[in-house]
Structures are given as C-alpha cells and as structure tokens.
Amino acid sequence: MKRRLIPLLLVLLLLVLSSAGGVSGHRLHIHHQVGAIDIKAYYGGGTPCRDANVTIYDDQGNLYLVGVTDESGEFSFPPKIGLDEYTVIVESTHMVGHRGETTINMSSSSGGASGSSGEEMPLYMRIVAGLGYLLALGGAAAAYSGWKMKKKYEGG
Amino acid sequence: MVHISDGILSTPILVFGWAISIVVMAATIWWSGRRRDLAEEIPKLSVMTAAFFIASLIHIPVGPTSVHFILSGLLGVVLGVLAYPAIFIGVVLQAFLFQHGGVTTIGVNTLIMGISALIAGVIFRAPAGRLRLCEVSTGIVAALAGGVGVLLAALFAALTLIATGRQFFEIAGALVAAHIPIVIIEAVVTGSIITFMLKVKPELIGLGRSQCET
Numbered sequence: 001m002k003r004r005l006i007p008l009l010l011v012l013l014l015l016v017l018s019s020a021g022g023v024s025g026h027r028l029h030i031h032h033q034v035g036a037i038d039i040k041a042y043y044g045g046g047t048p049c050r051d052a053n054v055t056i057y058d059d060q061g062n063l064y065l066v067g068v069t070d071e072s073g074e075f076s077f078p079p080k081i082g083l084d085e086y087t088v089i090v091e092s093t094h095m096v097g098h099r100g101e102t103t104i105n106m107s108s109s110s111g112g113a114s115g116s117s118g119e120e121m122p123l124y125m126r127i128v129a130g131l132g133y134l135l136a137l138g139g140a141a142a143a144y145s146g147w148k149m150k151k152k153y154e155g156g
Numbered sequence: 157m158v159h160i161s162d163g164i165l166s167t168p169i170l171v172f173g174w175a176i177s178i179v180v181m182a183a184t185i186w187w188s189g190r191r192r193d194l195a196e197e198i199p200k201l202s203v204m205t206a207a208f209f210i211a212s213l214i215h216i217p218v219g220p221t222s223v224h225f226i227l228s229g230l231l232g233v234v235l236g237v238l239a240y241p242a243i244f245i246g247v248v249l250q251a252f253l254f255q256h257g258g259v260t261t262i263g264v265n266t267l268i269m270g271i272s273a274l275i276a277g278v279i280f281r282a283p284a285g286r287l288r289l290c291e292v293s294t295g296i297v298a299a300l301a302g303g304v305g306v307l308l309a310a311l312f313a314a315l316t317l318i319a320t321g322r323q324f325f326e327i328a329g330a331l332v333a334a335h336i337p338i339v340i341i342e343a344v345v346t347g348s349i350i351t352f353m354l355k356v357k358p359e360l361i362g363l364g365r366s367q368c369e370t
Contacts, residue, residue, distance in 0.1 A: 044256065045215025047222035089163075094220040095334065096327050097317050099161040123213075126253040130209050133249060134202040141198030148195065 036076040041069050041090040041100060048073030049100075052092045059085035079106060158226060158313040158331070159212070159250065159265050162258030169319050173264030180270065181244055184237040197235075200360065201242045204231050208246040212256055216341075218334045225338060228269040229305020230346045232276030233298050234353075234361055239273035240266070268312040276305030280350075281362070295351035302346025303339045310335040 041049035054075045056065040064086065069075045079086075084107040092098040165173075188194060211225035231239040244266045250256040257265045280301040314328035353360050 043215065043222045044213070044224065044254070045217070045222050047215065047217045050220055091164075092221070094330065096320065096322060096330070097158075097160040097164055097313060099164055101163065127210065127213070130249040130253050131206055134206045134209070134245070137205075137245075138199040138202030141195045141202070145193070145195045 034079060034081075036078050037086065037104060037106075038074060038076045039088055039090075039102075039104075041073045041075070043092075043095070043098070049090060049092055049094075049098075051094060052090050055089045055091075057087040057089075058083050059087075061087075158268055158309045158335075159247070159257030160261045160268075160313065160316065162260050164258075165261060165264060165316065165319055169316065170260050170264060173261070173267050173316075175263070177244065177263040177266045177270065180267070181241050184240040184274075188236070188238050197238055201235060201238050204235055204239075205242045205246045205249075207231075208243060209249050212250055212254065216337055218337060221334055223334050223338050225342065226269060226306050226309055227342065227345075228273040228309050229276040229302035229342055230349060232273030232278075232305050233280040233301050233346055233350060235273075236277050236281065236362065237274065239277060240270040243270045243273055264316055268316060269309050272305050272308035272312060275308055276301040279304055292351075294354055295347045298350035299343040299347030303343030305346075306335060306339045306342050307332065 039054070041052055041054075043049055048069075048071070050069055050071050050073050052069045052073070054065075054067045054069060054077075055063065056067075056077060058064045058080070064080065064083075065077050067075050067077065069090065084105060086104045086106075088102050088104060090100045185194070188197065208227045208231055211227045213224065215222045215224045228239070228243065231242055235242055244262070247257060247262050247265050247269070251259050251262055251265075280298055283297055310331040311328060314324060314331045317327050318324050350361060
C-alpha cells in the first residue's frame with residue numbers, strides 16, 4: 001500500500017505545480033499616467049515671462065484652458081484625450097504689449113518632444129542675414145553714387 | 157520693449173500706424189532728398205540701421221521683466237529726418253528675422269520709435285545750429301536727446317496700449333520705470349558717440365568744425 005502511495009503523491013504534487021501557472025507573488029504592476037504638457041515663456045535674452053496670462057485653444061479654436069505662468073515662466077496643462085493640437089497664447093502682464101503664440105501638435109511629436117516658436121534659424125544666422133541686407137542696401141547706394149560721379153566726370 | 161506684438165492692437169490702430177508711417181516716411185525722404193543727395197546718405201543710414209537692428213538683442217533684466225537697447229535717440233541725432241526710414245527698415249528686419257514685435261504692427265512700432273527719434277533729432281539740432289556749441293556741450297545736448305528718444309518711445313508705446321483697455325498711467329508707469337536704465341545708458345552712449353564723431357568727422361552729423369572755433 002505504501003509503495004503505491006508515494007508515486008501517487010508525487011504525481012499529485014507534479015500536477016499541482018504544473019497547473020499553478022503565473023506566480024502571483026511576483027506580480028508586475030503597470031500604472032500609467034499621461035504627463036502634462038509643459039510650456040515655458042521667456043523674453044529674448046532668457047528672462048522668464050512670469051505672471052503672464054496663458055490661454056489655450058483646441059484645434060477648433062475653442063477655449064480649452066486659461067492660466068498664469070509661475071515665477072520661472074512655466075505652466076503645465078493636462079492634454080485632453082482625443083485632442084491633438086493646442087494653440088497656446090501667452091500675454092505678458094509686466095510688459096504689456098508682448099505676446100507669444102505657438103501651436104503644439106501631439107500627433108506629430110513623439111514622447112518627450114519639445115519645440116518652440118520662432119527658432120528655425122540659429123540666431124547668428126539671422127544676425128548675418130539682417131546685416132547682409134543692410135550691407136547690400138549701403139553697397140547699392142555707394143555703387144549708384146560712384147556711377148553718378150563717374151558719369152559726371154566723363155560728362156564734364 | 158517698445159515693440160508691440162501681433163494680436164494685441166485692434167485693426168483700426170494697426171491701419172492708422174501703417175498709414176501715418178508711410179506718409180511720414182515719404183515726407184522725410186522727400187525732405188531729405190531736397191537738401192542732400194540721398195544716395196550719399198544711404199551708406200550712413202545702413203550703418204545706423206545695422207546698429208539699431210542689433211541693439212535690440214542686448215537685454216537687461218529689470219525687475220520682473222527685461223528691456224533692450226532701442227537707440228531711437230542716437231538715430232535721430234545722427235541721421236536727422238532719415239532716422240524714420242532707417243527705423244522702418246530696422247523694425248522690418250527685427251520682425252522677420254528675430255520675431256521681435258510683429259508683422260502687422262510694423263507700422264505702429266515704426267511710428268512709436270520713429271517719432272521719438274525725430275523729436276530727439278530736433279532736440280539735438282535746434283540748439284546745435286544756433287548756439288555754436290563746442291564738443292563738451294554738444295555731447296551733453298546729444299546725451300539729453302539720446303535719453304529723451306528712449307523715454308518718448310516708452311511713453312508713446314504706453315499711449316498706443318491704452319487701446320488694450322488699460323489705464324495710461326498704469327502702463328506708462330511700468331514701461332517708463334523699466335526703461336530708466338536704458339534711458340541712462342543710451343544717453344551716455346549717444347553723448348559719447350557724438351563727442352567722438354565731432355572730433356573725428358563732424359560732417360557725419362551735419363556739424364561743421366567751425367562751430368567750435370570761437
């Protein structure tokens with residue numbers, strides 16, 4: 001009797017172990033949270049644009065949220081499920097007359113992507129471009145003066 | 157920070173700014189062309205416009221905000237009436253290349269800084285022509301004109317912003333207070349540059365050497 005009982009117990013033990021499946025003692029939890037969209041407003045030169053009024057519109061142009069930037073010019077807002085595009089307008093209160101606008105598109109930017117308004121060309125390039133126009137203007141005028149003087153000289 | 161951005165002012169004010177700016181620009185070019193050869197003035201205008209264009213990048217943090225150099229007074233003193241078209245070109249370049257101010261507000265912004273430059277020019281030229289001023293006193297008058305040019309730009313900007321529904325004194329107080337450091341620095345800069353020009357090439361600012369030989 002005892003000889004039969006031992007293999008039976010072993011088989012039973014094997015069955016119990018194999019049918020246990022996942023080990024719930026080491027369960028892995030996934031908690032998810034959709035992060036906020038963070039914006040930072042600053043004046044040229046880097047001074048934070050604090051206490052500024054922030055207005056956010058959805059892609060239809062409807063008002064979504066309003067708020068005020070903190071001391072470091074930052075403001076965060078939760079994105080709405082199903083809404084991909086936000087137009088953010090920041091209006092300075094300490095320096096009335098200053099306003100910035102940018103469009104944030106969630107579907108075209110991947111996780112952690114950031115962007116800013118008006119940063120397509122590096123600053124030094126824009127300075128060189130501006131000076132180039134002025135140099136061309138000055139040069140054209142100088143060339144015209146020279147041509148006129150030459151004509152006068154040749155004529156006289 | 158006297159460059160007003162897009163989307164702040166109403167359409168009638170923007171149109172008014174453009175209209176007045178175009179008229180004043182045409183008048184200043186016509187006035188200048190009658191007395192001098194414009195083609196000879198343009199290289200000088202380009203250099204001063206370049207200074208105006210770049211100056212807006214130099215920022216000074218003041219309290220909760222920051223201000224930048226304007227140089228409207230200096231342009232008025234050096235260029236006279238041609239400061240107006242120079243400022244227009246500078247404002248256009250700043251709007252398109254630095255996104256500084258706005259495109260629709262180019263007219264209004266030119267008006268704000270241009271008129272203050274013209275007044276600064278008058279402040280400098282009125283006594284300089286009559287009183288036979290010498291280097292030091294010319295420098296002082298230039299410094300005064302340079303400072304007033306910036307102060308007026310801040311005041312005119314405040315005047316324009318009344319349209320946003322705020323009290324004039326509230327905006328003017330904040331704008332002028334923030335610009336006090338710039339007024340002082342630009343007064344010193346304008347005074348120094350004019351004193352230097354007077355020594356090196358007084359013809360550049362329309363003053364002859366003879367004015368100091370008494």
